[in-house]
Amino acid sequence: MPGTRTRSGMDSYRKIFEEYLEKQISFLQWSRYKTEFLETGLALNAKNLKLFANFKKHCPRHALNKFVLSTMTQFQQKCRSKTEWLGKEVFETIRKLNPQIEEWQMYRAFYRVGLGFKSSRRYSKEQVFYVIFYALLYGDNKRDERKSDGRL
Numbered sequence: 808m809p810g811t812r813t814r815s816g817m818d819s820y821r822k823i824f825e826e827y828l829e830k831q832i833s834f835l836q837w838s839r840y841k842t843e844f845l846e847t848g849l850a851l852n853a854k855n856l857k858l859f860a861n862f863k864k865h866c867p868r869h870a871l872n873k874f875v876l877s878t879m880t881q882f883q884q885k886c887r888s889k890t891e892w893l894g895k896e897v898f899e900t901i902r903k904l905n906p907q908i909e910e911w912q913m914y915r916a917f918y919r920v921g922l923g924f925k926s927s928r929r930y931s932k933e934q935v936f937y938v939i940f941y942a943l944l945y946g947d948n949k950r951d952e953r954k955s956d957g958r959l
Contacts, residue, residue, distance in 0.1 A: 821841075824860055827856060827861065846872070846873075847871050847872060847876060874943070878943055886900075889932065892929065892930045892932070892935045895927070897930060897939070898926070904939065909946070916941035916945055919941045920941060922938065
């Protein structure tokens with residue numbers, strides 16, 4: 808795909824994004840999504856647009872940011888070979904990745920994935936990936952600061 812950011816180039820990216828999102832969006836929505844996408848630092852291509860559209864399908868009210876992306880990349884590289892995790896290990900890993908996260912936010916991440924939490928329960932690699940992803944989203948303190956900046 809060409810790396811141009813002309814109006815016609817962006818319109819083609821919008822069409823690709825809408826295909827992956829499986830619905831049409833207004834120009835205003837596209838402008839917001841485009842800004843958020845570009846702020847993540849991801850390269851503007853079909854693969855990354857698919858990733859971003861999938862994220863927006865599952866978490867429409869959350870913003871994807873560089874912290875979450877870089878932390879997930881580091882986590883995937885470090886824990887590539889591990890296939891099963893105990894619940895206790897998942898909690899410890901989340902704490903290492905984001906020490907400021909509250910305990911309720913970690914439980915919420917398990918709930919969001921459709922899992923209950925037990926420290927002795929075994930979780931698959933894929934389940935752990937999603938739990939950690941949601942924990943990083945919910946534990947993003949910058950997001951909470953933006954919400955409570957004193958404005959109503």
